[in-house]
Amino acid sequence: MSHLYFMLTLTAYSLSWSCYLAFLNTGRKLLGTCGSVLLGLGLVTHYFALLERSRGLHTVPYHDLYGSMSLFGWLLALTYLALEFYHQQRSVGAFAMPFILGFFLIAHLAPADRLSPTVAHGVVFALHVTLSILAYAAFALSFVLSVIYLAEERLLRNRKLSNVVWRLPSLELLERMSHSSVLVGVISIAIGTVLGFIWVDRLTGQYWFYDPKYVITLVVLFLYLLYFQLARSTAWRGARASKLCVFNFFVVVMSFTVVNLYLSHSHRYF
Amino acid sequence: MEIVLVGLNHRTAPVEVRERVSYTAEQASRAATELRSRGILEETLVLSTCNRSEVYGVPPETSHESAAGLSSFLSEFHKVQPDILSVSLYHHYDRHAVRHLFRVSAGLDSMMLGEAEILGQVREAYKFAYEQGATGPVLNRMFQAALEVGKRVRSETELGTRPMSVASAGVKLAERIFGKLGQRTALVLGAGTISEQVMLQLRDRGIGQLLLMNRSMERAEKLATEFHGTAVPWGEWGDALRSPDVIVSSVAAAEPILDHATLEQAMAARGNRALFIMDLGLPRNIEPAAAEIYNVYLYNLDDLGSIVQQSRAMRENEIPRAETIVDEHVGKFLSWQASVELVGLVDELRARLQHERTAFIRERMETVKHLSAHDRQQMELLMGELLEKLLLEPAERLRGEKVLRRKIQNVEALRDLFLSNREKQ
Numbered sequence: 001m002s003h004l005y006f007m008l009t010l011t012a013y014s015l016s017w018s019c020y021l022a023f024l025n026t027g028r029k030l031l032g033t034c035g036s037v038l039l040g041l042g043l044v045t046h047y048f049a050l051l052e053r054s055r056g057l058h059t060v061p062y063h064d065l066y067g068s069m070s071l072f073g074w075l076l077a078l079t080y081l082a083l084e085f086y087h088q089q090r091s092v093g094a095f096a097m098p099f100i101l102g103f104f105l106i107a108h109l110a111p112a113d114r115l116s117p118t119v120a121h122g123v124v125f126a127l128h129v130t131l132s133i134l135a136y137a138a139f140a141l142s143f144v145l146s147v148i149y150l151a152e153e154r155l156l157r158n159r160k161l162s163n164v165v166w167r168l169p170s171l172e173l174l175e176r177m178s179h180s181s182v183l184v185g186v187i188s189i190a191i192g193t194v195l196g197f198i199w200v201d202r203l204t205g206q207y208w209f210y211d212p213k214y215v216i217t218l219v220v221l222f223l224y225l226l227y228f229q230l231a232r233s234t235a236w237r238g239a240r241a242s243k244l245c246v247f248n249f250f251v252v253v254m255s256f257t258v259v260n261l262y263l264s265h266s267h268r269y270f
Numbered sequence: 271m272e273i274v275l276v277g278l279n280h281r282t283a284p285v286e287v288r289e290r291v292s293y294t295a296e297q298a299s300r301a302a303t304e305l306r307s308r309g310i311l312e313e314t315l316v317l318s319t320c321n322r323s324e325v326y327g328v329p330p331e332t333s334h335e336s337a338a339g340l341s342s343f344l345s346e347f348h349k350v351q352p353d354i355l356s357v358s359l360y361h362h363y364d365r366h367a368v369r370h371l372f373r374v375s376a377g378l379d380s381m382m383l384g385e386a387e388i389l390g391q392v393r394e395a396y397k398f399a400y401e402q403g404a405t406g407p408v409l410n411r412m413f414q415a416a417l418e419v420g421k422r423v424r425s426e427t428e429l430g431t432r433p434m435s436v437a438s439a440g441v442k443l444a445e446r447i448f449g450k451l452g453q454r455t456a457l458v459l460g461a462g463t464i465s466e467q468v469m470l471q472l473r474d475r476g477i478g479q480l481l482l483m484n485r486s487m488e489r490a491e492k493l494a495t496e497f498h499g500t501a502v503p504w505g506e507w508g509d510a511l512r513s514p515d516v517i518v519s520s521v522a523a524a525e526p527i528l529d530h531a532t533l534e535q536a537m538a539a540r541g542n543r544a545l546f547i548m549d550l551g552l553p554r555n556i557e558p559a560a561a562e563i564y565n566v567y568l569y570n571l572d573d574l575g576s577i578v579q580q581s582r583a584m585r586e587n588e589i590p591r592a593e594t595i596v597d598e599h600v601g602k603f604l605s606w607q608a609s610v611e612l613v614g615l616v617d618e619l620r621a622r623l624q625h626e627r628t629a630f631i632r633e634r635m636e637t638v639k640h641l642s643a644h645d646r647q648q649m650e651l652l653m654g655e656l657l658e659k660l661l662l663e664p665a666e667r668l669r670g671e672k673v674l675r676r677k678i679q680n681v682e683a684l685r686d687l688f689l690s691n692r693e694k695q
Binding site: 026028029030152157161170171173233234235237238239 | 428431432542580
């Protein structure tokens with residue numbers, strides 16, 4: 001990754017986080033707007049960093065752990081910004097930015113491990129991977145939103161209201177934002193998985209062969225569909241549904257780490 | 271140009287005086303017309319709220335002189351003895367009047383620090399006076415700036431975001447849970463003063479539906495009509511607890527009127543939708559154990575009172591930021607005022623110098639009779655050009671002065687040096 005683009009992205013994301021934190025602390029709208037603008041600029045420089053690196057290595061960004069994690073960070077930033085714009089709510093930025101910044105930086109420290117160059121080819125494969133990573137990013141965002149929901153709900157129920165609580169989104173809005181995020185994730189993972197099966201069929205002539213990654217992906221899809229269903233039910237409405245969302249993300253993390261690195265035969269970095 | 275303000279507010283006058291000196295729309299219009307027709311003020315604006323009655327104006331004379339006329343007019347207009355009024359009235363002039371208005375608009379001068387309603391009241395008062403033709407360039411500029419100050423203070427500080435009363439704390443908490451209340455239903459138990467205050471807050475925050483339950487159905491219906499709500503029969507909890515998202519209870523009762531079991535049943539019947547309860551009764555109307563029920567948020571008087579205490583401290587911390595915005599806009603207004611004054615001053619100076627030139631030529635040309643008419647005309651033209659040049663340089667220097675205070679001082683000095691004798695004459 002180009003040093004210049006790396007530095008520009010790091011600066012933009014760091015300043016964006018500072019602005020979001022200051023916005024949460026002071027409530028000044030200008031700071032929130034600055035946070036969004038800087039995040040947008042960071043997205044642009046991050047995109048060029050990914051593009052330049054892909055061109056330099058003559059490969060796709062998700063060809064190694066570095067690129068895969070960096071792409072994850074970029075898609076997380078993109079999903080967050082879209083959600084912020086859609087719901088007109090900037091208070092969550094202070095909580096989403098550490099994840100975006102974290103993935104961007106951790107990618108830089110990832111070992112120089114790489115897939116064999118023969119596997120990653122074609123638009124179907126590219127879409128399969130990009131949509132899968134987008135889904136994980138959206139699930140990560142729903143996790144952040146659910147954690148905020150649970151914290152705010154706890155404070156409201158215990159009648160311990162700090163200054164920050166007054167600046168956070170309402171519980172109802174957090175729930176809606178989390179739903180929107182999960183919806184993006186579910187649609188992405190569903191299409192991404194179908195494309196994956198199509199690609200495998202083209203490559204090997206068969207749709208299915210046993211791989212723990214397939215199983216856990218279908219489990220993730222099922223768990224998020226269950227979340228949608230339960231979040232509207234009598235017993236699970238509110239905090240319980242958010243706890244399920246948090247649990248689901250731990251399954252996603254398992255899929256992204258343990259299953260990818262140690263169990264899967266065909267999914268190493270996504 | 272001078273600005274004068276004469277008024278009274280909650281700090282200077284008791285309610286008995288304030289209610290006598292308040293204005294209806296018709297009175298405000300009449301007062302503004304009379305003040306102008308009698309020549310007391312050239313521009314007028316009456317600002318009348320439950321906590322203040324103020325008259326802003328631009329007088330034909332200097333403001334200190336017109337303030338006395340304005341005070342006696344108010345005494346006569348409201349039929350209040352001058353000695354009663356004089357102890358309650360405050361007078362502000364020029365920059366102090368501007369600053370006062372900006373602070374009012376920002377909510378810094380309100381009984382409830384940072385209240386939002388005052389900005390709407392200032393806007394309404396200005397709109398009314400403007401439509402009546404009572405304002406002019408000075409008050410237009412001043413009130414437009416005041417509205418800008420009010421908006422900035424509310425968007426850039428947290429002066430108005432925190433609850434100031436138990437009722438508003440409860441409603442703001444409901445918004446923490448449900449967001450906007452437009453699609454929500456509130457059930458108010460009891461029809462006393464506290465219930466009215468909460469209903470007022472709920473209505474202001476755009477509550478979707480208001481249900482009112484009271485032991486006296488007649489009273490419930492009366493209040494429900496007033497607040498565009500619906501009265502429901504007392505004690506029919508099964509139906510009454512199914513729809514509301516917010517319950518406000520302020521009933522005089524020795525025992526809780528809603529216990530844990532009733533609310534638990536109600537929550538099951540309503541599919542565990544979140545329920546926010548404000549228990550404003552003393553003794554408490556809701557069994558405290560109900561706070562343990564899933565998705566029930568129960569706040570009593572003490573809980574809400576402590577939020578109000580916290581908010582008060584937070585609001586007070588925001589005062590310096592709000593004052594900075596006020597100061598910035600006062601500076602801008604004075605700068606505009608100084609630039610306008612400068613234009614007026616230069617015009618006055620020019621007229622004075624032209625007058626002197628004409629007099630000088632008429633007097634001295636008698637002694638140089640050998641000059642032809644053409645030469646005389648040339649001399650007059652040259653003298654005119656010289657005067658313009660003499661005038662232009664200080665005017666440009668004044669216009670370019672960056673320090674507002676020095677600019678105003680220079681304008682005043684110039685006026686004193688060249689025009690004060692003429693004014694006295």
